[in-house]
């Protein structure tokens with residue numbers, strides 16, 4: 001971590017036509033930090049990522065990314081600025097090959113010029129993608145699909161990656177592998193990561209900081225290691241004593 005603020009939300013309220021979901025959301029993520037968002041089902045975690053990614057428009061408040069206000073930006077402009085979202089389930093194109101899905105991630109003008117070399121780098125990070133390169137994405141296992149989705153997001157060489165529940169549908173072992181790779185990426189590529197995850201113990205083990213979301217509000221923020229040993233957090237979110 002550099003101590004530089006990469007992403008900052010201040011006083012963000014957002015939701016859908018009939019429901020306001022996020023209330024007065026304020027927090028910051030530093031460059032190179034892995035920040036985790038933890039909370040019960042329906043707490044607003046996906047809405048939070050969607051709001052940052054430009055898919056849900058905040059009603060009030062500011063979102064700054066790399067010092068620029070982005071709350072009015074459109075979703076498809078943000079990867080060019082270095083901010084990408086891996087949605088829940090990965091949302092790959094099942095009838096396209098792994099290589100074609102990866103290529104789609106390089107749609108920004110900057111990335112388009114370096115597709116082959118970036119794909120090589122992604123295949124080094126996720127060797128299984130090299131093996132499965134010409135296979136239809138719909139035929140991948142859950143873990144491979146998640147790796148392909150993360151790989152596709154990395155094709156535009158972002159500075160910040162947002163991940164929405166990468167463990168969905170994965171075995172505990174595969175979850176660990178995916179999270180370990182995310183941790184390695186943050187370290188080696190100085191990538192900032194904001195990750196929403198139901199597997200609380202596992203994500204707190206790789207995160208630097210975590211924010212607990214309850215009914216659309218951040219109720220606790222602390223170092224991940226501190227929260228990992230917090231009695232209330234262990235009982236409420238990990239089912240542990």
Ligand SMILES: Nc1ncnc2c1ncn2[C@@H]1O[C@H](COP(=O)(O)OP(=O)(O)OP(=O)(O)O)[C@@H](O)[C@H]1O
Pocket residue numbers: 016017019021039040041042043044045046047048
């Ligand atoms: N497109 C939508 N239109 C209307 N309401 C929505 C929409 N998406 C989510 N909601 C509502 O917003 C609230 C927060 O949902 P959200 O998906 O952000 O929570 P979450 O913490 O990600 O939950 P989960 O862990 O179950 O995925 C819920 O009450 C949900 O019903």
